[in-house]
Amino acid sequence: MIERQVKDMRRSDWSRILRREYVSRDCQICGIRGKESLLVIREVTRPLTVHDGGEDVLIAEKDYAWVQIALEGLPFWMTAMYDDRGRLIQIYFDITAGNRFNDPENPTFVDMYLDIVVNSRGELYILDREELDAALSEGAVTAEEWNQADAACTYLSAYLAGNREAVTALCGQVYRELWEQLGPGEK
Numbered sequence: 001m002i003e004r005q006v007k008d009m010r011r012s013d014w015s016r017i018l019r020r021e022y023v024s025r026d027c028q029i030c031g032i033r034g035k036e037s038l039l040v041i042r043e044v045t046r047p048l049t050v051h052d053g054g055e056d057v058l059i060a061e062k063d064y065a066w067v068q069i070a071l072e073g074l075p076f077w078m079t080a081m082y083d084d085r086g087r088l089i090q091i092y093f094d095i096t097a098g099n100r101f102n103d104p105e106n107p108t109f110v111d112m113y114l115d116i117v118v119n120s121r122g123e124l125y126i127l128d129r130e131e132l133d134a135a136l137s138e139g140a141v142t143a144e145e146w147n148q149a150d151a152a153c154t155y156l157s158a159y160l161a162g163n164r165e166a167v168t169a170l171c172g173q174v175y176r177e178l179w180e181q182l183g184p185g186e187k
Contacts, residue, residue, distance in 0.1 A: 002131065002140045005111045007077075007094070009037050009068050012106070016060065019043035023181050024105060027069065029170070034071035034099070035107050038178035041065070052090060052119050059089055067175045070099040070107045075152040076116075077109050080171035091118045091171060093156060095149050112141070112149040116156055122164055126153060 007013075010022055024037035041064045048060035058064075063084035070077050077096050081089040093116040096109035113131040118124050132149055135141045141149070160167065 002113075002135045002138050004097075004135075004140055006108050007111055008106050008108045009035065009039075009070065010106050011039060011066075016045050016048060017041055017043070018045060021182060023178050025178070025181065026104075027071075027174075029069070029071060032071045032073065034069060034074075035101065035104070036067065036069045036174050036178070038175065038182065039066045039068065040182070052117060053121075053123055053125060057089060057119070058083070064089075065175065065179075067171050067178065069171075069174065070101075070109065072099065072101060074099065075112070075148065076156055078167075078171075080168075080175065082175060086175070088120055088168065088171065090120060091167060093117075093160075095152050095156070097145065097148075112145065112152075114149050114153050116153060116160065118160060118164055118167070124157065124160055124164075126157065 009024060019042040021040040021042060022037060024035055027034050027036045041060055043062060044060060047058055049056045049058050059081045065082045067080040075096050075098060077094045077099060079092045083089055095112045095114040097112050100108045113128050113135055115127040116124065117127060132146060136146045
């Protein structure tokens with residue numbers, strides 16, 4: 001059976017990361033409260049490469065950084081991935097069963113399998129629809145949850161189609177500001 005995963009902003013369950021730096025802060029975007037963070041990967045057991053639009057893309061390696069933004073009441077979680085030179089690799093949206101702020105320093109979400117990627121070329125991909133379908137057929141999600149995940153993906157895809165540049169700019173701004181908050185150190 002497909003298990004529903006709970007993920008956290010610190011990515012504390014990710015054993016691939018041996019050493020990290022992390023900073024977070026409260027935020028408000030378009031009137032919605034939430035949390036944004038910067039996770040700097042300082043040492044990994046092995047790099048992580050994903051297949052993106054017909055090519056392999058390195059997304060986690062020494063000195064790579066992930067900006068994450070989670071907003072209250074919204075069914076997605078955004079992660080912008082940057083290489084060791086501060087160049088945007090991709091923006092990844094997990095469709096969620098809601099973002100949880102029980103621990104204000106380390107928000108969590110329940111993954112709904114479906115994901116959206118906007119790569120560095122601005123191309124948009126919807127990923128893992130087959131995982132959501134399998135979760136429904138195996139009873140890991142209800143028909144109502146499947147419909148909510150599908151609706152969230154449809155809405156977010158349409159929003160991104162007209163607002164990619166604004167989302168990319170927001171990620172860049174948060175990245176720079178949280179680097180400053182981290183303090184002295186190498187980029």
